[in-house]
Amino acid sequence: MVGSLEWGPAAERADLLAGPVAAALGTAPDARVAEIDPELADTAAFCERYGVPLEASANCVIVAAKRGGEVSYAACMVLATDRADVNGVVRKHLGARKASFAPMAEATELTGMEYGGITPVGLPAGWPVLVDEAVVAAGDVVVGSGLRRSKLLLAGKTLAALPDAEVVALAQR
Template sequence: MVGKLEWGPAGERPELLADPVAAAIGGVPGAEVAEIDPELADTAAFCERYDVPLDASANCVVVAAKRGGEVTYAACMILATGRADVNGVVRKRLGARKASFAPMAEATALTGMEYGGITPVGLPEGWPILVDEAVAAAPQAVIGSGLRKSKILLPGKALAGLPSAEVIALAL
């Protein structure tokens, strides 16, 4: 297992998952969950406290892509050691004139998840999930659970297998 955490089957601990995540986690093979201090949910603090390497932690960012008055939302999965190329790769992939990180209030309202815990598991149907190649290739990745009080551990290939997921070169 990864880090100094007590991992257990995610499907058996729904209280550690946001409602949309709990509803979707059964379709994700190998998903484990662990409780953490919610004050340490942000990546750098989490990795330091729980001895999780940055290259085993993947962040989910919600992007709002705009074209002709229409807004499309997408999730991008990137290792904590990288940054998503939102204005280049993501904007072009979504066919948008402009792409930016979605405002916190918008991201949490649309996903039903807490800021700092947003995850691609359980996102609204039809949202593209752009998974960086390095995340998809990771033997295990620590991601959000929809709540700040826990984290999910799963194989990178499980992220690549989510509905609407596409593996691309996403990092700058």
């Protein structure tokens, strides 16, 4: 397992998952979950406290893409050691004139998840999930659970197999 956490099957701990995540567990059958201190949900603090290497942690950011007055949303998955190239690769991939991180209130309302815990498992249908190729290659990675008080552990290849997921070279290293 990764870090000093006690991981268990996510399907047996719906209490540690946001509603949309629990409902979508069939798309991530290998997912394991561990409870954490919600004050340590942010990546750097989490990794330090629980002994999880940054390269075994993946962040999910919600991007708002605008074109012709229309706004669409996508999720980007990058390792904690990297940053998503939102203004370059992501914007072009989504065919948008402008792309930026979605405001916190918008991201939480649209996903039904807590800020700092947003994960690609259980996102609204039709949202593109852009998974950086380094996430897939990393093996098992820690991601949000939809709540700040827990984390999911699953294979990067599981993220690449989620509905609407696409593997893209989207990270700035």
